[in-house]
Amino acid sequence: MAAAHVSMPGTRGTNLEFADYSLYSNLSDDELMQLAIERSLADGQSSGPRSENSNNPAALNMPTVPRQAPPTHRPQQQLEPAACPANPPRENPQGVCSVGHFVTGSGKRMVAYRRYDGTMQVVPEPEEELAPIVKAILDGDVGTVRLLVKQPGCNVLAPNKDGWIPLHEAAYYGQDQCIKILLRAQPGMVNQRTLKGKTALMFAVSRDHLACVESLLENGADPDISNMDRETPLYKACEKENPAMVAMLLNYGASVNKNCIQGWTALHESVCRNNVEICEMLVKAGAKVNMPNMYGITPIFVAAQSGKVDALRLLLKNGADLNSQAADGATALYEACKNGHDEIVEFLLSQNADANKPGKTGLMPIHIAAQRGNDCIVSMLIPATSKARVRRSGVSPLHLAAERNRNDILELLIEAGFDVNATLSDDRSMMYEDRRSTALYFAVMNNNIDATTMLLEAGANPNLDTFNPLLVALRQGCIQTVTMLVKHGANVNAYIPTHPTAFPAAVMFCMKHLTLLKYLMDNGCDALSCFNCVYGRNPHPPIKIRRNLRYDSDETVEKTCVQFCELISTETYSHWAGPIIDVLLDYVGHVKLCARLIEHLDSYDEWQCIKEKSTPPRPLMQLCRLKIRKLLGINRLKKICKLPVPPRLIKFLNHQEREIDF
Known part of the structure; x- marks a missing residue:
C-alpha cells in the first residue's frame, strides 16, 4: 500500500x-x-x-x-x-x-x-452491488434474464459507474441469447456507448464473439461507430485477424476506408499483420490501396517496413504506388533497406522501384543500407543506383560505411567504382566540429587500419581535409596508420588553419614520440621552422594562456602565431625539451637557439652536449648530408635503395650513421 x-x-x-x-x-x-x-x-x-x-x-x-x-x-x-x-x-x-x-x-x-x-x-472499497439482471447475464442464465426484463421495476438502460448497461455486459461476455432478449425489450439502446465511447458491437468484436456481432448487426447496430481513438469495429476485427467477422461487418455496410485518430485504416492494420485473406476482402470492398495515414504512410510502405512480402504482392497487383513517399520522403524501398528485409528489397527492385529517390535528409536507399551494414542489400542496390545522384546528395555511402566501420561494405563500394575522394557537402561537413569531409578521415578517426589501407590503395588523397588525417593519426599515436599515410603522400608539413603555428602542426602531436618525430623529419618535415623565433636572443615575454574564443565570446583575443619555443615551454613538454631539440638539430644546418631554448638546455647538466651541438660551425658532413637530401628530394630518397649507391651512404643520408660498423 x-x-x-x-x-x-x-x-x-x-x-x-x-x-x-x-x-x-x-x-x-x-x-x-x-x-x-x-x-x-x-x-x-x-x-x-x-x-x-x-x-x-x-x-x-x-x-x-x-x-x-x-x-x-x-x-x-x-x-x-x-x-x-x-x-x-x-x-x-x-x-x-x-x-x-x-x-x-x-x-x-x-x-x-x-x-x-x-x-x-x-x-x-465496498464493491458496487450488481443489479440482478447483470448478475444473471454474467451467469449466462437466459431464463432469468427473460423474466427480469418483463418486470416493471427492471431498468435495462440503467448504467453503472463506467456507463455500462446490461447490453454491454452481454456483448463483453459473449451472451448472444441475452443480447436478443435485451434488444427485443429495448431495441433503441443497441448503439448506446459507455463513458469511454464503446458500443456493444465494439465489445463483441474486441472479444471475438461472432454470434454476438451477428445478433447486434441484425438488430441495427451501426458498424461505423468508433471509440475514443476513432477505431471502428472493422478496424478491431482486422486487428483480431478474424476473416468471418470482417466479412460480416462488410456485408452490413461497414465503411472500409474510415481511419483512426492517426489515420491508420483497416487495410493498414491487415497489411501490417500480413493477412492476405482479409486484405483481399478489404480491397474488393473498395479499400484505397494508396490511402496515407497522418504521416503519409501508405499500406505498401507498411508492408515494406515490416517485411510482409505476401501483402506487398497483393497491393502491387491492385495498383499500389510503388514509389510513394512518406512525410519524411522515405519510400518503401528505403524502409525495406533500413530494416534489412532482403527479400522485400529484391522484390521491389524487380518491380522497378526507384533506388535514386532521396528522403528529406538527402539520403538514398544505398546510403541507409551502407550505414546499417547489410552487404547483400548494398550489392543489389549498386547496379540500380546512379553515381551522379549520389554525388548530388552531398554524401557518399563510403562516408557512412567508413563512419560505422563497415569494412565489407566499404570494399564492395570501392570495387563498384564509387569515388574514394568524394567529399561531404559544406552543410554536412559543418555538422562536425573538425569539418571532416572524406571517407579516409572517418577511417583514420576510428583508428580502422583495414579501412584506411583499402581507401589509400584505392587512390584516396590524404590531403583533402581541413584537419589533415595525418595529424589525427599522430595524435592517436598509431605508427602503422602514420606510415601508411606518409607513404601515400600525406603532407608532413600540414598546418591547422584554426590554430596557427610557426612550425608544422605534425611536430606538435609527436613531441612525446621521438620515433615518430624522427620518421617525419626523415620524410621531409620542416625542422628549420622550429628554430625561427621572432624574439631570438632577446628576452621573451611571458607565455599568455589563450582562452578559447568559443566559450569566451565577450572577449576578443587576437590570434597570434604560436612559436615552437612557447609550445615546448609548457608544462606538458618542458621535461622533453632536450631530446626534442636534439632530434631536430640533426635535420638543420647553422641555427641560433633563442633565449628560451637556451634556458631549457641550461636547466639540466645532461643537456649541455645538446647545446654544444647547436654551436656553429656545424660539421661539414652534416652540411653535406643536408645539401644532398635537398638536391635529391624526398621522393628520390625513398627510392635510393634501388639506386647503385653504397649502403654506407644510404645509411648516412637517412641519419643512420651510428649504425655504420667501422
Missing part, C-alpha cells in the same frame, strides 16, 4: 469532537468509518441545494453505504447526540475524519480515512 497515491479531500460534516468520540469508544473501525460517512452525507444534504453540494469532491466520490443497525447492547439514542461538546480535537483541528479513494496498481479500489488519534486506516 506504500506505493499507492492517496488523495484525501477534506469532507465537510465529518468532524466529531473529542468528547463526542468518547461516546463511540466501543465501536469497531468499520462501524466508525460507516458512521462518519453517514454523518458526512447527512450534513451535506442539509447544508444547501444539490448544485452546491456537487462542488465538493469528497461528496461526489463518496460511496453509498447502506445504513446498518447499531450494536444491540448500546441504546439507539446514543448514536446521534443532540449536540457535541465544544472541546476541540487534539491533533486535527480541521476534522478528525477525512475519506479518500484510490486504486492500487493491481486495479483494486481502496478507501483511506484518518482516525481521530491521527493514524491512517485503509480498507477495500
